[in-house]
Amino acid sequence: NAGVTQTPKFRVLKTGQSMTLLCAQDMNHEYMYWYRQDPGMGLRLIHYSVGEGTTAKGEVPDGYNVSRLKKQNFLLGLESAAPSQTSVYFCASGDTSGANVLTFGAGSRLTVL
C-alpha cells in the first residue's frame, strides 16, 4: 500500500519555466490537497479538491493551477515559475469520514532560480 506518492521529489527551475507536480493516492480518498511549507510558517493550502472533476482555491492559489481528472490523481501546475515559489510542496488526501485526518506524500522540494 503506497499511500500518497508525489513526483518529482526535487526540481530546479529557472524563472518563467513551467512544470507540473503529480500526486497519486491509492486509498480511494475523495479529498485531495496541495500545500506549501516555508520556514517559520505553517502549511498553507494552495488548492484542494473534494472529488473527481472538482477543484477549489485555498489560501495562496495565485500562480498555480490544478486538475483532478481521475479520483486518484491531483496535479499541481506552475504556469510561470517565480523565485517566491521556491518551497516544499506537500500533497495530502483524506476520506469523507474524517476529511481533516490527512495522509501526506513525502514532499517535493522546488527551487526557482
Next chain:
Amino acid sequence: GQNIDQPTEMTATEGAIVQINCTYQTSGFNGLFWYQQHAGEAPTFLSYNVLDGLEEKGRFSSFLSRSKGYSYLLLKELQMKDSASYLCATTDSNYQLIWGAGTKLIIKP
C-alpha cells in the same frame, strides 16, 4: 480573524514529560488537530479533539478547551525518536485546516 500560536522551540530530557501549548482563533471551529513532522519528512496525524477534555493515546495525550481557544499536546516518557516538529491545526469557515508554524521539540539524553 484566524490565528494559531504555538512556541517555536522546546527542549526536554529523555524519559521526562513535555507539554506543547497551542492557542487558536477561528470563525469555523470543527476540531483541533495535532500532527508530527520529523525533519525532512511528511507530517503524520497524531490526534483530534472536537469536545472539551483530554484524549489519551498511549504516551501521547491531547487536551482541548473550546471556551479558551486552547489546546495542549502532552508527551510522556520521552524517547529520542520524539524529536520532531509538532503542528497544531484547526479549521476555517470552509472547514479547511489552518496550521500553526509548528513547535520544534529537541530531546536531550
